[in-house]
Amino acid sequence: MDFKISSISxxxxxxLWNKINSKTKPIGSLGILEKIAFQIGKIQENLTPEIKNPNVIVFAGDHGIADDGVSFYPKSVSYEMLYNYMQGGAAINVFSRQHGVNFKVVDAGIDHDFDPSLNIINKKIAYGTKNYRLGPAMTKEQCLQGFKSGAEVIETIQKExxxxxxxxxxxxxxxxSAALILSLLADINLEECVGRGTGLNNDGVKSKFDLLNEALHKYNGGKxxxxxxxxxxxxxxxxxSGAMLKAAELKMTMLIDGFIITSALLAASKINPKVLEYCLFAHKSNEQAHIKMLNYLNATPILDIGMRLGxxxxxMVCYPIIKSAIQFINEMASFQEAGVSESEEIETIR
Structure with a gap:
């Protein structure tokens, strides 16, 4: 748990701002692209930042609470979807393939044994968590092992x-899980944190809330x-969470997805808040509590297009925007290079 994360220089x-503002455009006219280029340049400590060997890593695990019907789908869908991933048929396969991003799957704790030939990274802690309505989802030792295993995955990828x-x-x-993590770590009423998940109707959401509220009231621990x-x-x-902390320690840029991923970041930020400095926030999920989580982290999402797939x-849908930010800072001509007259505003900034 001793992650040595440095604040961004x-x-x-x-x-960096001088380079951005000297491009052949009005100041600020590329909007959030300018902020993205600036942040990645800061993270990399480089006036010509670049994305090298990008990866999207799907971590998978089963949840004991699923046996109580908190989801529209049965628990078996988890392992069935991993087969779909390895056949290249899921949405994440389509989008990562479209943008040339390496795709990896980690079995963190699926209730199924996979053939090693499937090339799934095996970090299985157990065959799913226990039902936290009845007791802790895992032991503290398992939790710490999870952090260690997540960090190991990132160490390997960074070396590549x-x-x-x-x-x-x-x-x-x-x-x-994400709803309960948000409620406890951000001190938000649980009812505001519980949403439709995989597509529950109003009755399903109420039942889900009742089950989670029961679990929360049985919890005697702290925050x-x-x-x-x-x-x-x-x-x-x-x-x-462990992977994020290790990635920040290694000064890697992270593009944060939706509700579940942000809940992992919320937990990681409570361990070391400097992890947030290495993050870009891809989108606002249509899961109702995600915006509360983003607001708590003082994070601005790049997109808001109604997605909630996870x-x-x-x-991955946001990734081309990140690429555009990198392309403009590196390839767009400056006023001087193009022989175009600069505005007095740019001269004043200098």
Whole structure:
């Protein structure tokens, strides 16, 4: 748990903005692209930032609470979807393939044994968490193992030359974990944190809330992130938190997806808030509580297009915008290079 995360240096701030503002355009006219280019340049401490060997990693784990019917789908969908991933048929496969992003799957705790030939990264802690309506989802030792395993995945990928990551998740019932994590760590009423998940109707949402509220009232622990994750987390959420902390330690840029992924980041930020400095927020999920989570983290999403699929799909749909930010800062001509007269405003900034 000793992640040594450095705050992003401000040494290049003036030079980065000078480069951005000197491009052949009115100041600020590329909107959020300018902020993205600036942040990635700061993270990489480089006036010509680049995305190297990008990866999207889907962590998967089953949840005991799913047995109580908190999801529209049965728990078996989790392992069935992993077969779909490995056959290339899921939305995350389509979008990562479209944009040339490496796709990996980690079995954090699926209630199924996969053939090693499927090339799924095996970090299985157990065959799913326990039902936290009846007791802790996992032991503290399992929680800490999850952090360690998530960090190990990132160490391996970084050694392969990756400097840019997006995370996805699969686990029927994991919006329930995310709702409880948000409620406890951000001190928000649980009713405001519970949403439709995989497509519950109003009665389904009420039943889901009742079950989670029962579990919350039985919880006697505090708001320490490890305690909260041990009681209510999923193995995939814990591993993603560990992966994020390690990625920040290694100065990698992270593109954050929706509700589940942001819940893992919320927990990670309670362990080391500097992790947030390495994050770009892809989109606002249509899961009702995601905007509350983003607001709590003081995060501005790049897109708001009604997505709530998970898997890292929001991040992959956003990825071309990130690429555009990198392209303009590196390839767009400056006023001087193009022989175009600069405005007095730019001269004043200098």
């Amino acid at each position: 401000t040494a290049l701030d003036h030079k 030359g990756c400097n840019f990551l997006a995370f996805g998740e699969k686990g029927i019932g994991n919006t329930s 320490d992130p490890i305690e909260v994750l041990t009681q209510f987390g999923g193995f995939e959420i814990v591993m993603i 898997e890292g799909t929001g991040a």
